[in-house]
Each structure stands twice: as C-alpha cells, then as structure tokens.
Amino acid sequence: MTVSNATTIMVGLGEVKISKDPETVLACLGLGSCVAISAFDATAKVGGMAHVVLPASHGRTGEKASRYADVAVPLLFKTLRERGAVDSRLVINLVGGAQMSLAAGIATAFKIGEENVAAVSAALTAEGLKPKSVELGGHKGRTIRLFIESGKAMVASAGEESREL
Amino acid sequence: MVEHVIAVEDSLKEGARLVLLGSQNAITGLSQMVDQEIEMTAVSARQIPVDEVPDLFGGREQVAVAVYLAVTGATEGHMFLVYPPETAMSLVDLLMGEEPGTTQELTEMEASALGEMGNIMGSFYLNALGDASGLILMPSPPAVIMDMVGSILDVALADILQESDDALVIEAVFSTKDQQINGNFLVLPSPSFLRELSERVGSE
Amino acid sequence: MPTVMVVDDAAFMRMRCKKMLVENGFDVVEAANGIEAISVYKECQPDMVLMDITMPDMDGLAALKEIKKIDPNAKVAMVTAMGQQALVMEALKTGAMDFVIKPFDQERVLGTIKKALG
Numbered sequence: 001m002t003v004s005n006a007t008t009i010m011v012g013l014g015e016v017k018i019s020k021d022p023e024t025v026l027a028c029l030g031l032g033s034c035v036a037i038s039a040f041d042a043t044a045k046v047g048g049m050a051h052v053v054l055p056a057s058h059g060r061t062g063e064k065a066s067r068y069a070d071v072a073v074p075l076l077f078k079t080l081r082e083r084g085a086v087d088s089r090l091v092i093n094l095v096g097g098a099q100m101s102l103a104a105g106i107a108t109a110f111k112i113g114e115e116n117v118a119a120v121s122a123a124l125t126a127e128g129l130k131p132k133s134v135e136l137g138g139h140k141g142r143t144i145r146l147f148i149e150s151g152k153a154m155v156a157s158a159g160e161e162s163r164e165l
Numbered sequence: 166m167v168e169h170v171i172a173v174e175d176s177l178k179e180g181a182r183l184v185l186l187g188s189q190n191a192i193t194g195l196s197q198m199v200d201q202e203i204e205m206t207a208v209s210a211r212q213i214p215v216d217e218v219p220d221l222f223g224g225r226e227q228v229a230v231a232v233y234l235a236v237t238g239a240t241e242g243h244m245f246l247v248y249p250p251e252t253a254m255s256l257v258d259l260l261m262g263e264e265p266g267t268t269q270e271l272t273e274m275e276a277s278a279l280g281e282m283g284n285i286m287g288s289f290y291l292n293a294l295g296d297a298s299g300l301i302l303m304p305s306p307p308a309v310i311m312d313m314v315g316s317i318l319d320v321a322l323a324d325i326l327q328e329s330d331d332a333l334v335i336e337a338v339f340s341t342k343d344q345q346i347n348g349n350f351l352v353l354p355s356p357s358f359l360r361e362l363s364e365r366v367g368s369e
Numbered sequence: 370m371p372t373v374m375v376v377d378d379a380a381f382m383r384m385r386c387k388k389m390l391v392e393n394g395f396d397v398v399e400a401a402n403g404i405e406a407i408s409v410y411k412e413c414q415p416d417m418v419l420m421d422i423t424m425p426d427m428d429g430l431a432a433l434k435e436i437k438k439i440d441p442n443a444k445v446a447m448v449t450a451m452g453q454q455a456l457v458m459e460a461l462k463t464g465a466m467d468f469v470i471k472p473f474d475q476e477r478v479l480g481t482i483k484k485a486l487g
Contacts, residue, residue: 014326017317030318030319031315100312107228277380278381292453305423
C-alpha cells in the first residue's frame with residue numbers, strides 16, 4: 001500500500017475530523033488515556049475520527065465540548081451522516097483508554113482511561129452503533145491511522161510494527 | 166543561563182517566579198544524587214495551548230522515558246522528567262555505577278533508579294515551594310514510563326483541560342558539563358496551584 | 370549483629386542501603402511500604418528503622434505512628450527527600466529520632482544508626 005502522496009490530518013485532543021479525500025489519512029498519535037473513534041463508509045467513501053479526552057461534559061457546550069465522549073460521539077456520527085454515511089455501512093474502531101502507569105500511589109489519577117472507554121462505549125450504544133474492532137485498555141500508548149483511500153485502519157505502539165484493525 | 170517568564174497574567178507572576186526558582190532546587194537534588202555538576206541551561210514559565218505541550222519533546226509520537234509524579238497536599242499538579250531513551254539508559258549507568266553503555270533496557274531495578282531520581286528532583290522542587298509559601302506539598306510515588314510522549318502526557322493534559330485550554334508549563338532544561346546527560350524537568354501546575362501560590366507569596 | 374529495617378518503595382534505594390549496611394556489619398530486613406513496615410517490624414523486631422516518607426498504600430509518617438504504638442522505644446530515623454519544615458516537625462513530634470535528607474551521605478546515616486544503638 002503506497003501512501004507517498006497522502007497527507008496526514010492530525011486529529012488532536014478534543015477534535016473531530018471528517019475526510020472524503022482519498023489522499024488523506026486521519027490520525028490520532030500517542031493515545032494514552034484518550035480514546036480514538038474511527039469510522040468509515042466504503043460506499044460513501046467518507047471517514048471520520050474523534051479524539052476523546054474526558055468522559056462527561058456535564059452540560060458544557062461549544063466548540064471545545066468535543067473533548068468529552070458524550071459530545072464527540074454524537075457529533076462524529078451526525079457529521080458523517082451529513083456527508084453521506086449510512087449507519088449500517090459504517091465500520092467503526094475504538095482505540096486507546098490505556099492506564100499508562102502501574103504506580104500504586106497514583107492509581108486513582110490514572111483511572112481516566114477506563115472512564116473514557118466506558119463513556120465512549122455507552123455513547124456508541126446510544127447511537128445504535130457497534131464497533132468492529134477495539135484495542136482498548138492495557139498499559140501502552142497507541143497510534144491509529146485511517147486511510148481514506150481504502151478505509152484501512154492501522155494501529156501501532158512504540159517499538160512494534162503497525163497492524164491492521 | 167536563559168530565563169523566561171512569558172505570557173503569564175500579572176496576578177500570577179509572583180507564583181510563576183517562585184515556581185521557576187523551585188526548578189533550581191530540583192537540579193541541585195539531581196546533582197547531589199549523581200555526584201556530578203549539573204547546570205540548568207534554560208528555565209521558562211509560559212502559558213501555551215494544551216495540545217502544544219507534546220511538541221516540547223519532539224511531538225506526540227516521539228518515544229521518551231518519563232518519570233511522572235503527581236503533586237498532592239495543599240494543591241495539585243503534575244511533574245514530569247523527560248529524557249530521550251538513550252539518555253535515560255546513560256543516567257541509569259551513572260546511578261548504578263556501571264560502565265556507560267551497559268544499560269540497554271529498563272527492567273524493575275533500572276526503572277526504580279530512575280524513579281528515585283524523579284522522587285528526589287520532585288521533592289526538592291516541592292520543598293522550595295513549600296517552604297517559601299508555607300503550603301505542604303507532597304509528591305506521589307513516582308511512575309516510570311517509556312512510551313510515546315502523547316500517551317505519557319495524556320492524563321496530565323486531560324486534567325488541565327477540565328479547567329483550562331492553556332497549560333502553564335514550567336520547563337527547566339539541564340545538562341552535565343560534557344552534555345552526556347541532558348533532560349527536561351516539566352511542571353504542569355493545576356490552575357488552582359498557581360493561584361494558591363501567588364496568594365500566599367503575595368501576602369508574605 | 371544489630372538488625373536495621375530499611376523501608377523504601379524504591380527497590381534501587383533498598384539495594385543501595387542494604388549494601389552499605391551489610392558492608393558495615395549490620396543485618397538488614399526490608400519493607401516496600403508502610404503496611405509491610407509494620408508487619409516486618411512485628412515479626413523481626415529490628416534494632417533500628419530507616420524510614421522513607423513517600424510510599425504507596427501507607428506513607429512513612431503513618432507507619433512511624435503505628436510502630437511507635439507497638440513499641441514506644443522504637444528507634445526510627447526518617448530518610449527522605451521531603452525536607453519541608455512542617456514535615457520535619459511532625460516526624461520529630463511523632464517520635465522519629467532523626468530526619469535525614471536524601472540524597473544522603475553514608476557517614477550521616479551510619480552516624481544516626483550509631484546514635485540510635487547507643
């Protein structure tokens with residue numbers, strides 16, 4: 001698979017991005033406790049990705065609210081549908097939500113990964129959607145890349161070969 | 166040595182200055198531990214968008230070794246020591262009295278040595294702030310992580326994003342004379358941390 | 370030979386201390402946190418304790434308090450990087466016989482052990 005002409009579109013903390021351009025790759029880099037949701041419709045040739053940072057917005061609104069799972073998930077799918085995606089055709093992957101440290105003294109601080117996973121899963125269920133693959137939890141960081149040309153989603157961790165979801 | 170305090174609002178400047186000075190104490194602690202002269206080559210306090218913090222260390226995907234300590238007690242925040250992996254290995258060699266090049270991976274004992282170094286630096290840092298402000302500030306036990314910078318910083322950045330889109334970043338860059346060991350000591354105080362400090366210092 | 374209990378969550382520190390103590394003629398028992406420190410103290414009755422403060426599950430100040438309850442004559446020296454005034458005062462008030470700041474000088478620690486063992 002050659003991607004020499006592909007432009008990587010970074011999906012940063014709290015961002016939701018959509019692309020229909022086959023020469024682009026949506027990417028979330030260095031996911032620790034954050035959860036990335038990627039979705040692709042091969043017929044409409046549209047892909048989207050959300051980089052969730054925190055589980056619950058508690059009613060917060062505005063542009064920055066997409067850092068919360070309960071806002072990001074509905075926003076991602078609403079936007080995908082507006083660009084021609086159909087729920088039954090969407091291939092969805094969830095990556096991230098790791099607990100980066102095993103240090104006992106700060107265990108509570110690091111639970112946020114778990115909370116993000118639970119919140120994203122719940123929000124997805126509320127949309128009537130299910131993921132095809134998940135790579136969640138654990139103690140390692142991950143990167144996900146979604147190739148709009150093919151719909152392939154690749155996951156990689158430090159020191160490991162990237163693999164297809 | 167280069168010293169900057171950039172883009173910090175006036176009411177927080179005193180606190181920011183203090184937080185900056187604490188870095189010198191942290192470097193002193195490290196110096197004592199490795200029994201070598203270590204110089205702080207640059208120190209800065211600046212307010213930057215949260216998602217730009219990983220760029221200070223080569224970007225989200227860059228692999229680094231970090232020692233993380235949470236700040237607890239009177240107030241909260243996060244402290245990180247960040248090294249390129251090769252530097253971390255050299256530091257372990259130094260701490261364990263091994264020939265340079267001996268340490269090739271971080272297993273329990275090596276990680277523990279780095280953790281203890283983080284503990285000493287973090288404690289010295291908080292000692293300076295604590296004694297100057299009268300607040301009791303304690304570090305958590307250290308966590309040693311070797312992974313992508315983005316994933317290491319996530320928890321701290323997520324914490325800050327709950328209250329603010331900008332992070333106050335206190336960064337001290339240090340190095341041994343021969344440049345063999347160089348690293349970054351990063352403090353991300355929570356928004357309330359700085360306010361507390363500024364209020365205390367202002368009234369002393 | 371007198372026994373010293375080394376309490377520190379860092380395996381690296383325990384290793385360093387043990388080496389120094391064994392070289393100087395002491396027997397050593399170890400604990401990695403406050404809770405272990407209490408059970409090892411009860412079981413081994415060391416002559417002296419070197420106690421870190423920052424540890425998971427139970428910190429050194431809490432463990433000091435508990436050990437003093439078990440044995441009011443327990444000889445405990447805090448060995449920690451946490452040198453804030455308020456903590457030093459609290460430790461001494463709770464019955465620590467000394468407060469050594471890390472990174473420590475070997476002589477300083479051996480000196481405090483000698484003082485403790487009388």
